[in-house]
Amino acid sequence: MYLDFLSKFGVGGAHPGGLDLTQEILKNEKISESSRILDVGCGTGQTAAYLADRYGASIIGMDINPIMIDKAKKRIKQCQLPVEIIQGSIENCPLPDGQFDLILSESVLAFADKPRSLHEIFRLLKQGGRFVANELTINQQLNSTYTEEIQQFYGLDSVFTEKDWLSLLEKTGFTDIKTSIQKPSMLENNPSPEFQFSEHIEPHLYMIPDQHLYMMTKYRNILDYRVFSCTKE
Structure with missing residues (x-):
């Protein structure tokens, strides 16, 4: 239900830190007009639009959700930006090998099959290409009851510690892996998002923001996020 709510x-900017953090992260990457970038799980297209407008790079935004795709296309059309928006899953991406200089995921892989998704990201990157991810992380292992509550509410098949993420990135073949721990916490570092409301919204979805806040408060020192950056050599 959480993803249905989104x-x-x-x-837009539902990931921790919102667009402000995205802009800070991207300052550390070498992006130019010749860069080819894939925004995985692009949602409403907020980051994809920013990348095209700020850097003039070649951008593809991809999302599995048809509602998000429609809203992303609407944004791109309104902004008159040359961004390609496609529907697809990063677990089985329809794009050919080795064509991207940078791939970005913002609170996406936590909701997907992580090994398969990272394998596809590695395949899609050029040699020397960069992968940057802002992803949900737990600060400690939890008992089965708490783990099940988190997974059920957010629709996750697993929850990873920072160590789990690093291990999987290394196993996938990435090098120069760096982690950035952002402060303040996920609960506090959540700027007001923007909204593009659908014409019809099921009544039960209006309860999700309060339930999300409850989860953030209950697991205040446990649910967190990390920014990972790495290279395909």
Whole structure:
């Protein structure tokens, strides 16, 4: 239901830190007009639009959700930006090998099959290409009851510690892996998002923001996020 809420409410910048953090992260990457970038799980297209407008790079935004795709295309059309928006899953991406200089995921892989997704990201990158991810992380292992509550509410198949993420990135073949721990916490570092409301929203989805806040408060020192950056050599 959480992902249904995001799509029906058209939440832009739902990831921790929002667009402000995205802009800070991207300052550390070598992006130019010749860069080819894939925004995995692009949602309403907020980051993809920023990349095209700020850097003039060649951008593809991809999302599995058709509602998000429609809203992303609407944004790109309104902004008159040369961004390609496609529907697809990063677990089985329809794009050919080795064509991207940078791939970005913002609170996406936590909701997907992580090994398969990272394998596809590695395949899609050029030699020397960069992968940057802002992803949900737990600060300690939890008992099965707490783990199940988190996974059930957010629709996750697993929750990873920072060590789990680093191990999987290394196993996939990435090098020069760096982690950035952002402060303040996920609960506090959540700027007001933007919304693109669908015409019809199921009544139960209006309860999700309060339930999300409850989860953030209950697991205040446990649910967190990390920014990972790495290279395909």
